Amino acid sequence: MERSLFARQPSVLIFIALLAVFTIVMVILSEGFGLGLVSTSTIKILGKTLCLCLVAIAMDLVWGYCGILSLGHFAFFGLGGYMIGMWLMYERTKDIVIASLAGGELPPTSEEVREAIGSQIFGVVGGSDIPAIWYFADSLYAQLALVVLVPGLLALVFGWLAFRSRVTGVYLSILTQAMTLALSLYLFQNDSGLRGNNGLSGLQNIPGLTEVPQSVVSVWFFLASALALGLGYVVAAWVVSGKFGNVIRAIRDDEARIRFMGYPVEAYKLVVFTLTAVIAAIAGALYYPQAGIINPAEIAPIASIYLAVWVAIGGRGRLYGAVIGAATVSLLSSWFTGGQVPSIPLGFYTVNWVDWWQVLLGLGFVLVTLFAPKGIGGLFDRLVRKDAAS
Amino acid sequence: MPRIFYLLIAVVIALAPAYAQDADLNSLLETHQAKIEKPSRRTIGPVLDALVASQLPGVAVFLEKWREKDLWQRKADGRFFFVEKADGGQLMLIDVGSGAEAGLADKKDLKNLKPNSGVRGVIAGALVQFQLSDPDPERRLQALTALERDPDASHLSILRAAIESETDPAIKARKERLQRLLTIQFGSDQQTRVAAIESFAGDPGVDARAALNPLLSTSVAVFNEKPDEDVNVARLLVPGSDIETEAAYQLLVDAGKARPIVPLDARKAALVENIENGMVAGIPVAELVTQSARDRAYLALAADGTVPPLVTKEEQRAALADHVFAEVYAEPDQVLTTAARETLANISGTVGFYQFVDLALDGLSLASIYFLAAIGLAITFGVMGVINMAHGEFIMIGAYTGYVVQQYIPNYTVSIIVALPLAFAVAFLAGVALERLVIRYLAHRPLETLLATFGVSIALQQIAKNIFGTQARPLTSPSWLDGAWVLNDVVSISYIRIAIFVLALAFLGLLLFVLNKTRLGLEVRAVTQNPRMASSMGINPDRINMLTFGLGSGIAGIAGVAIGLFAKVTSELGSGYIVQSFMTVVVGGVGNIWGTLAGAGMIGSLQKVIEFFNPSNTLAAQTYMIIFIIIFIQFRPKGIIALKGRAAGD
Amino acid sequence: MSALLEVTSISVSFDGFKAINNLSFEIGGQELRAIIGPNGAGKTTFMDIVTGKTRPDEGRVRFGEPQLDLLRLSESQIARAGVGRKFQRPTVFEAQSVRDNLTMALSNDRLPFAVLGYKANKEDGARVAALADEIGLSEELDRTAGELSHGQKQWLEIGMLLAQDPQLLLVDEPAAGMTLGEREHTTDLLRRAAETRAVVVVEHDMEFVRRLDCKVTVLHEGSVLAEGSLDHVTANSDVIDVYLGR
Known part of the structure; x- marks a missing residue:
């Protein structure tokens, strides 16, 4: 009766296999470990893309399967980045501070070290005290726990409030957007304790590993991102393939009906919302050390909407659709805005893609919504079904 | 200086009977001639006093001329004159006392008196009394x-x-x-x-x-015992609660009543100075990595007498206990300070009231902006169940329309009058186009509509950026809208904001009229309440949807012009208002103009109230406001004005 | 024997309109009851109140043994306490298979983490098969529910309600849009269901009610107008006024 996960979700095996092949090939071609055919910056872009695919899976789970169009999941992504960024920045600054204080006649006391770290990190926002929220910043394990706990708790509290009052549909979307806006506005303040609009920087330097070249570190993070994506995919597939998956799809399709069947809809939504927030946070914690910098602009409401756009283009309600959407759109976006795409001279006007990519993306997205509501993944389905039919 | 000249004549005529005294001014000046020739700030006082005390009619004009460096002296006899240009490079002398012409003179025979700015200030002071009674x-x-x-x-x-x-x-x-x-x-x-x-x-x-x-200005003072009656004490200060103990002790030190504390960095410097063979007072340097170890080393040094001893906490406490700290008024008279304190307390009550009025006006003005920005959204949401993420871009389109109009019509008043309907028309057309091309194909799929209109929004924003550039464009208001209506020093509101308030009021009235008194309004309400029933009664919902969407977008265009008048026009203009507009609709309740009004009122005044309590930080104000709204939704999930009954159900 | 469901003088109004006006109602443990009444009589609102969708302004709703105060429970808690409801419009989860629909409805633990750890097992499989047999959908178990005919969807929904194993079953217009044969099947299903539990059927169609052959409650303007056998109530002059006079 009970079939294995892979039998229920054949895409899992294919996905894991493709991901593994891709990862191995890239490592072999990388500068850090192999032939040097793929540059370190490309490895970083690919690693970041894998993280974006992971957060897209979370978005797909919450929207595509459970029907909650959250416009706030990038906030959880960003919070995850901030949490790990605190440790990265604190410890690295500590290394630098200790090195520079070592030259004095007296060895520095821990108070002096803390004070120097404080003015080093917070001087830019006119402070020198280390805020209370940095209490655990010197412990990697504590901050790793916070990566999960802070976004998880925020999602839990926000979700509890929102679902409890039966806010649904576009109302809920707007409320999540408001939450994101509130968070980013809060972080933009200089006294938020997270350096205001400067954000956290220098995150690509791993404390204690300064002598390891970036080419190697980038491959480590690339591998970690691939692993996280693979695990995330399997977890998501497991969640959606069983009875739980049936229930959340039932919530998506007819919330009132499943409620009258005795399912506590709000609890399910809360579980899915929080779980996906945690997945998003983990993706963010892997993303920002590769990006090197995080600031409140990353959390702006628009980022979360882009996330929804990726999932919609890729095809929601299917996990590989989310991956395809995130990878395609984010890679295309960096390609177009990178200035490598040749301009189109029209005689009277030259279409410069750096300027017009957003227009193309926006209109393309409208077209996808109108004509291919199932996204790219829907096209896949059609091909597969054709195969099965013939 | 023709005015002064006429004045002079006027004075002379008015005081004609005193003509006989004219000579006296000249003689009075003669007595002070030396000091007038070479005036200094210090010596000029008695001269001015004497002049003013004489009550002679020409004194005011004399002082005026003197201050304006229009006073001349004849070198030959030291007499003072005013002058006028005459033919042949000569100057016509005017008598200081009578104002009559007193013959021509060569410039080289005269000396122009130019008192320095300090002296001129003193003269100006003396002049005040004349100016205060000046006929002008x-x-x-x-x-x-x-x-x-x-x-x-x-x-x-x-x-x-x-x-x-x-x-x-x-x-x-x-x-x-x-x-x-x-x-x-x-x-x-x-x-x-x-x-x-x-x-x-x-x-x-x-x-x-x-x-x-x-x-009521005070300073903190230290007394050995309770201060005498003749000291005007504002209040006694208890160290530790009213005044920091460190600050109190520092006061004692400054007054020479206690030994200074050795600060941390001085102690560290002392340790560094006393390093011998890698040890300080017998403690290895490498062990001085905690403050307590450093303290121990310092105490050891102090015990040897090499460094000044530390002031112990007990010593500090005892010193503080031995003295009385008080805030003392600079003004010694207690009756005065009491009266001033009571009057100020009274004033602060009045000021509080006016601040409330001012806050209410601010909130009202912000509310009318939010109302204009959100009402279009509320209409389309209410009638079609559609959230239009591109609504902010319609606001932007309106603002840019205003900007373009001003490029062609330089008169600001005319251009605003042209821009308002034109912005409505342009945004109306854009809205109709969006409805026809996109939204009607996504009927009953609100989340898809939300995302598709978001796609339109980013495309429109980027197109605007490509056309108008990223820099802000000005939309200038006519000059009669400059300035502010001022009630008193606390309450004022700029005319632009009043104009926006009037605009919002006009649109509220217009919408109420359209929805309640016209055929279109009837059909719109029918579609809002029950689309299926409405269409079965011969109402074409397609047409209604198109028109309401156009109407909603058109009002957004108007809002764009209004917002552009006080904010810079950029491609991001609309997106700055979109979330607030959503909030307004959500808080107010859907499908109801009064709901939007209530929502706008609540959000506008709330934001102002939060800003009032935390004036330095509008970012935090917005954060708190959104958190408040999320909590508000807990209690009124359907907004302030909710439709009840079965129709409001799913 | 005390009643299974005891509704005591409930009232509710929407914007001044009294949808339910001092209504009391009782039903025993194994009983089939039909509720009839003209449009706007408050039938659907009554069901909304019992299932927790609408809160009455006043009155009491007690259910089960020991007695539960349904007004203090949420919709899903009421459902878990043993009240099943079938909506007017057939609502099955069209994107999922008949088997998944029935499996979800089985009376197992419904809390998220229990469901997350749920493993399909033999007993559940057997129960699903038995239910499918009862509602005549054994052949369609692995089809997507959206592909079923209208009548089949109605049965699937009734099957899902039976799978929930409720003590009280509320059924809103089950016969609407059915063919004659389908109606007979539906009548059988409901009567059989009433052998082990209470079943309340809200229906418009007198013919269908007659076929159910049970006690009838007539609602009018939010209160009970008459109660008794169908013949008894149709002889009642008030009922005739209401039905003919509208």
């Missing part, structure tokens, strides 16, 4: 302004003297007010000063508070 009200006002800016004890009596003869009631009131203000500061006896102080009870003017506050 403009000049009287100028004199008052000068007095207000730089008051002086000597002005008080002058001012008092000038009140009686004042004919202009407004100026008279101002003189009286200034007189009371000056009395507070310079009044001769306690009774008049207290009366003056108390006369300002409930007065919200900044000048009143500025005059009263200095009376």
Whole structure:
């Protein structure tokens, strides 16, 4: 009766296999470990893309399967980045501070070290005290726990409030957007304790590993991102393939009906919302050390909407659709805005893609919504079904 | 200086009977000739006093000319004259006393007196009394302004003297007010000063508070025992609660009543100085990695007498306990400070009231902006169940329309009058196009509509950026909208905001009329309440949807012009308002103009109230506001004005 | 024997309109009851109140043994306490298979983490098969529910309600849009269901009610107008007024 996960979700095996092949090939071609055919910056872009695919899976789970169009999941992504960024920045600054204080006649006391770290990190926002929220910043394990706990708790509290009052549909979307806006506005303040609009920087330097070249570190993070994506995919597939998956799809399709069947809809939504927030946070914690910098602009409401756009283009309600959407759109976006795409001279006007990519993306997205509501993944389905039919 | 000249003549004619005294001014000047020739700030006082005391009619003009460096002296006999240009490079001498011509003279025979700015300031002070009674009200006002800016004890009596003869009631009131203000500061006896102080009870003017506050300025002082009766003590300070113990101790140190504390860095420097063979006082340097180890080393050094000993906590506590700390008024008279304190408390009540009024006006103005920005959204949401993420871009389109119109019509008044309907038309067409091309294909799929309109939004924003560039474009308001309506020093509101309020009111009225009194409104309401029933009754919902969407977008265009008048026009103009607009709709409740009004009112005033309590930080204000809204939704999930019953169900 | 469901003088109004006006109602443990009444009589609102969708302004709703105060419970808690409801419009989860629909409805633990750890097992499989047999959908178990005919969807929904194993079953217009044969099947299903539990059927169609052959409650303007056998109530002059006079 009970079939294995892979039998229920054949895409899992294919996905894991493709991901593994891709990862191995890239490592072999990388500068850090192999032939040097793929540059370190490309490895970083690919690693970041894998993280974006992971957060897209979370978005797909919450929207595509459970029907909650959250416009706030990038906030959880960003919070995850901030949490790990605190440790990265604190410890690295500590290394630098200790090195520079070592030259004095007296060895520095821990108070002096803390004070120097404080003015080093917070001087830019006119402070020198280390805020209370940095209490655990010197412990990697504590901050790793916070990566999960802070976004998880925020999602839990926000979700509890929102679902409890039966806010649904576009109302809920707007409320999540408001939450994101509130968070980013809060972080933009200089006294938020997270350096205001400067954000956290220098995150690509791993404390204690300064002598390891970036080419190697980038491959480590690339591998970690691939692993996280693979695990995330399997977890998501497991969640959606069983009875739980049936229930959340039932919530998506007819919330009132499943409620009258005795399912506590709000609890399910809360579980899915929080779980996906945690997945998003983990993706963010892997993303920002590769990006090197995080600031409140990353959390702006628009980022979360882009996330929804990726999932919609890729095809929601299917996990590989989310991956395809995130990878395609984010890679295309960096390609177009990178200035490598040749301009189109029209005689009277030259279409410069750096300027017009957003227009193309926006209109393309409208077209996808109108004509291919199932996204790219829907096209896949059609091909597969054709195969099965013939 | 023709005006002064006429004035001179006027004075001369008016005082014709005193003609005989004319010679006296010249002789009076002669007695002070040396000091007038070479005036200094210090020596000029008695001269001016003498001139003013003489009450001669020509004194005012003389002082005026002197200050403006228009006074000349004949080198031959030292007599003073005014001059006028005459033919042949010569100057016509004018007698100082009579104003009559006194013959021509060569420039080289004369000396122009140019007192320095310090002296001119003193002269100006003496002139005030003449200016305060000047026949020209403009000049009287100028004199008052000068007095207000730089008051002086000597002005008080002058001012008092000038009140009686004042004919202009407004100026008279101002003189009286200034007189009371000056009395507070310079009044001769306690009774008049207290009366003056108390006369300002409930007065919200900044000048009143500025005059009263200095009376209450205090400083912290240390006493060996309870201060005497003759010291005007504001309050006693208990170290640790009213005043930081460190600060209190520092006061003792400054007063020479206690030994100074050795600060942390001085202690560290002392340790560094006393390193011997890698040890400090027998403790290896490598062990000095905690503050307590350093303290131990320092104490050891202090015990040897190499460094000054630390002041122990007990010593500090004992020193503090031995002394009394108090805030002492600079003003010794207790009656005055009490009166000032009570009057200020009274004023702060009035000011609080006016601040509330001002806040309410601010909130109202912000609410009308939100109302204009959100009402279009609310209409489309109510009628079609559609959230239009591109709504902000319609606001932007309206603002850019206003900007483009101003490029062609330079007259700001005309251009605004043209821009308002044009912005409506352009945004209306854009809205209809969006509805026809996208939204109607996504009927009953609200989340897809939300995302598709978001796609339109980013495309429109980028197109605007490509056309108009990223820099802000100005949308200039006509000059009659510059400035502000000022009630008093606390309450004021700019005319632009009043205009926006009127605009919002007009649209509220217009929409109420359209929805409640017209055929279109009837059909719109029918579609809002039950689309299926409406269509079965022959209402074409397609047409209604198109028109309401156009209407909603058109109003967004109008809002764009209004917002553009006080904010810079950029491609991000709309997106700055979109979330607030959503909030307004959500908080207000869907499908109801009054709901939007209530939502806008609540969000606008809430934001202002939060900003009032945390004025330095609008970012935090917005954060708190959104959190408040999320909590508000808990209690009223369907908004302030919710439709009830079965129709409101799913 | 005390009643299974005891509704005591409930009232509710929407914007001044009294949808339910001092209504009391009782039903025993194994009983089939039909509720009839003209449009706007408050039939659907009554069901909304019992299932927790609408809160009454006043009155009591007690259910089961020991007695539960349904007004204090949420919709899903009421459902878990043993009240099943079938909506007017057939609502099955069209994107999922008949088997998944029935499996979800089985009376197992419904809390998220229990469901997350749920493993399909033999007993559940057997129960699903038995239910499918009862509602005549054995052949369609692995089809997507959206592909079923209208009548089949109605049965699937009734099957899902039976799978929930409720003590009280509320059925809103089950016969609407059915063919004659389908109606007979539906009548059988409901009567059989009433052998082990209470069943309340809200229906418009007198013919269908007659076929159910049970006690009838007539609602009018939010209160009970008459109660008794169908013949008894149709003889009632008030009922005739209401039905003919509208």
